[in-house]
């Protein structure tokens with residue numbers, strides 16, 4: 236066994252209530268704890284509305300935790316910063332900028348010289364398979380294409396941590412599989428700590444070191460499954476199927492719980 | 499120019515031309531007295547005459563002087579308002595406290611018809627260009643403030659987050675996200691404001707000008723029962739207004755919101 240990697244992100248017993256003390260208070264997360272090691276790839280799975288995006292926003296530094304402790308490299312997270320890159324569930328590209336400009340946004344902000352910026356854009360455009368679309372505005376792209384641009388934008392300035400909120404949600408099966416393979420590849424090369432929210436158990440098993448199953452709202456982490464398989468993984472592998480079954484059953488339980496709560 | 503680019507201009511031109519023909523017809527059958535309702539041909543003839551060097555009895559190129567004076571007041575007033583009001587509106591959009599305190603005042607001034615303030619401004623500043631300018635500024639400021647603030651508030655918070663996480667400072671966010679993100683609103687506000695400014699300048703000239711300005715000219719011609727000159731003035735007001743609205747703003751929109759695909763104009 237290789238030596239344990241240092242902890243990159245540490246969440247200790249965190250709670251999050253939106254609009255606390257008002258009639259519209261929503262208790263999204265209650266008592267969530269999770270340690271993510273440096274270089275680890277962690278997936279977050281759970282029923283819709285359980286607080287996966289919320290957790291990601293807190294790690295991103297956009298939303299404040301209500302209580303508990305949330306650290307990055309041992310320091311409390313107080314706000315957003317370029318050591319993290321985020322891919323939003325809704326892409327959120329800048330509509331007034333072309334594909335290339337969107338991708339190099341972070342590089343312009345940190346004053347990267349033009350040549351390096353161009354090289355990086357060329358590299359990423361190739362990765363996301365959007366060559367020839369550099370000068371197109373986002374309004375002319377499909378949802379899946381926008382999502383890919385948003386992934387490139389988050390990676391361009393080389394953050395330590397990647398936070399991805401259902402980054403493949405809008406992609407067709409073929410593109411998704413290709414992007415999944417590419418993302419595994421990138422992760423193996425760069426070892427960026429990654430938090431990856433998904434609704435697809437298959438995606439989670441395919442790509443992650445560990446899969447965290449959220450309970451229904453107010454959520455905590457119900458169980459963590461370590462995927463002990465080498466890459467490349469095959470969906471037909473018996474162990475793969477086993478992991479998938481186990482996680483699907485767990486997810487179905489939570490969905491059931493959520494539906495019952497509503498009744 | 500391909501068919502698509504000149505077609506809108508062709509429609510604009512034809513529609514105005516047809517309206518002119520209709521006018522001519524009404525004047526020709528003399529439903530109304532010809533002096534009160536001169537045919538468009540006579541109006542245009544008068545317009546050309548007034549635009550020319552003149553017969554030496556009065557100032558030469560009289561119409562051009564009027565137009566020059568009006569455009570000067572309009573553009574100076576409008577640009578001053580645009581600069582100051584956009585800034586106020588952006589600050590209101592960024593800061594909730596400023597917004598809460600200024601909003602009631604802005605809303606109140608928005609609904610006061612411009613013309614209602616003219617007598618007071620004349621009392622304060624007398625007759626002349628200064629008064630006209632102030633009225634134009636007042637007329638065009640509030641729509642810009644209002645829409646700029648609304649525009650900033652319309653920017654999705656996640657767009658700001660995307661910039662923050664890339665390391666953007668507050669100033670960088672202002673320049674790279676807030677201002678471009680407010681652009682569709684800013685353009686709509688300025689469009690509205692220019693229309694208001696145009697009305698304001700003509701109204702102000704009627705009451706506060708002493709020698710030049712199209713508004714002044716129209717009102718002055720009334721004294722001599724010179725209806726052709728009055729209508730010539732009105733035609734000029736309409737043509738310049740049309741130009742400002744459809745040519746100038748169409749162009750600015752084309753290089754911004756239409757190109758980005760964020761224009762609000764839809765053909766339903």
Ligand SMILES: Nc1ncnc2c1ncn2[C@@H]1O[C@H](COP(=O)(O)OP(=O)(O)OP(=O)(O)O)[C@@H](O)[C@H]1O
Nearest residue numbers: 253254261263282283284285286287288289290452
């Ligand atoms: N800004 C907000 N104000 C109030 N409540 C919110 C806000 N954002 C999210 N919530 C609530 O918090 C809960 C968790 O939302 P969140 O978006 O984190 O869920 P999620 O797990 O990402 O769901 P999905 O899988 O559907 O994307 C939901 O009940 C939602 O209604």
Ligand SMILES: [Mg+2]
Nearest residue numbers: 287288324400
């Ligand atoms: Mg979500």
